[in-house]
Amino acid sequence: MTDSIHTSKAPEALGPYSQAVRVGGFVFTSGQIPLTPAGAMNATDALSQANQCLDNIEAILNEAGLKLSDVVKTTIYLTDIKDFDAVNEAYAKRFTAPFPARSCVEVSALPKGVSVEIEAIAQA
Numbered sequence: 001m002t003d004s005i006h007t008s009k010a011p012e013a014l015g016p017y018s019q020a021v022r023v024g025g026f027v028f029t030s031g032q033i034p035l036t037p038a039g040a041m042n043a044t045d046a047l048s049q050a051n052q053c054l055d056n057i058e059a060i061l062n063e064a065g066l067k068l069s070d071v072v073k074t075t076i077y078l079t080d081i082k083d084f085d086a087v088n089e090a091y092a093k094r095f096t097a098p099f100p101a102r103s104c105v106e107v108s109a110l111p112k113g114v115s116v117e118i119e120a121i122a123q124a
Contacts, residue, residue, distance in 0.1 A: 009059035011035035046083035050090035
């Protein structure tokens with residue numbers, strides 16, 4: 001059975017998808033871009049964008065009764081791989097050892113012209 005997870009403490013989905021779904025013992029978040037819960041874009045540099053993405057993921061996980069420490073895998077999308085160090089700075093402040101498994105890839109574009117998008121898988 002799949003359960004949809006939604007919170008007003010993260011931005012609404014920009015299309016026909018859930019903020020997250022719970023399947024079995026896992027919660028899968030949709031990719032989070034750096035929009036505030038009200039849908040505003042306040043973050044301009046990669047560090048602040050990564051922090052807002054992680055704020056959104058944390059809010060969604062909290063709605064599911066989970067924490068960032070429950071995350072087992074993330075995927076990070078960057079429009080410029082040169083932002084890798086800035087994103088690592090934000091990431092290292094939010095996750096502790098043992099760190100989640102992670103992929104990080106450069107892409108040609110992201111929704112709303114943002115530089116960072118992050119998705120997560122957490123074990124419930």
